[in-house]
Amino acid sequence: MFNFGRAILNYCSSLRQHALPPLCLLCSAHARCGNLCAGCRSDLPHLPVERCPKCAAPSRAAEVCGACLAHPPAFDRVLAPCAYAFPLDRLIQSFKYGGKLAAAPALADLMWPVVSAEAAPDLIVPMPLGAQRLRERGFNQSLELARLLAARMDVPLARAACARVRDAAPQSALPWKERDANVRGAFVCTADVRGYAIAVVDDVLTTGATLNELSRVLYRAGAVRVTGWVAARTLAPEH
Template identity: 35%
Template sequence: MLALSERGTQLSNFIDTFLNYIAPHQCILCAAPSSAALCTACYPSLPRWEASNSCPRCGHINTQGHLCGACQTAPPAFDRTYAAFLYTEPISSLIQAAKFANRWSLLPPLGAYLAQITPEEQRPNRLIALPLHPARLRERGFNQAVEIARPIAKLHQLPLEIDTLQRIKNTEHQARLNANARWQNMRGAFVYSGNLTGQRVAIIDDVMTSGASLNAAAKALKLAGAIEVQAWVVARTP
């Protein structure tokens, strides 16, 4: 029998899911009537990430499109990064609301925009949503990376994997740690249960800050045979 607190969490998650489907839509930024979470007037105002001004490997900005110093000396396990936006206001508030205030209906529109900015010539063979640990998934009720990845898979007609990459360490929240601790925190956090020999893969997530989580996931995918791992994120920190 479920504990009372767990039953309460499940009921809360069910209600949030129901409301996300049936509630009338309005723009989260200006409250104007909108069929999507963001109206067409607000989209152009969002802070864009620009590939031409960023490190092609980690997405760090202000490198004029060249590899940053960190990627030249100690490159991450992933090979390329694409981001739709910079992780500044109002994007940071949108993502925080989606993850921690159960406004997950914000995520698919952001994923659809991410799908639009990834170039045709860099298309992977498959998409993999960065997983949460099962305990974190039960707590939150959804995986933000999956909600972002679904419209991308549909628009690009790519297979989406949501359970082959598994998070086996219930790590400390990355946001609570400094940069060095984030990399230590993620060591050995992921395993991949399939065979990726000769495959090009894109990992989908909401935000890249240090890149530690995506690096740990990319290591697991390359151990499974992937020849290239791209990181596709809604937002990259400046």
């Protein structure tokens, strides 16, 4: 008997095979596979192998960096594949501020080798966005990344475990030294996370002040390990 549904499926898959290759999210050249062309992929600002085991900043002989020695962060460590630099910064900005959601799988792909090399967490938590910021942007970029990584790793996603209760001034508008105070008291954890190893997903790590504050809240709620997973970390002279 003629299977109409199967015929449509076959037709669709043959269309897909003959479709043009996808376009690179950064330069619109044809990308052979994934969402980035080979040129842009090789231009990605990968972090050096020798980096601080706490905050992933480049460090000599992979020792704990001066900033982490002076002010030990609350989080266990940060896993990041790249520096927040050209051309990745453009991709992240178009994702976050331009609503280019197609960037999410490309960023999650970039994070995958780094985050899957470690022991899987018990729970994945997206960095919460304040209500006002969420209204302006229409989506939480960290949740989009967390959702993809949680599905791929088969780890539960706790999208509402934490909330941002105070919309602080944008961290990027503040001098680095004031960022700690700016995020103090910004988060609450409403889930029972006692005994859980947690990965907090965010797009970019700057000073680490925001991740540090959320980690404090999660540890206070009983988490046993908090790791930050980010697509990129800034390389600032202060760090």
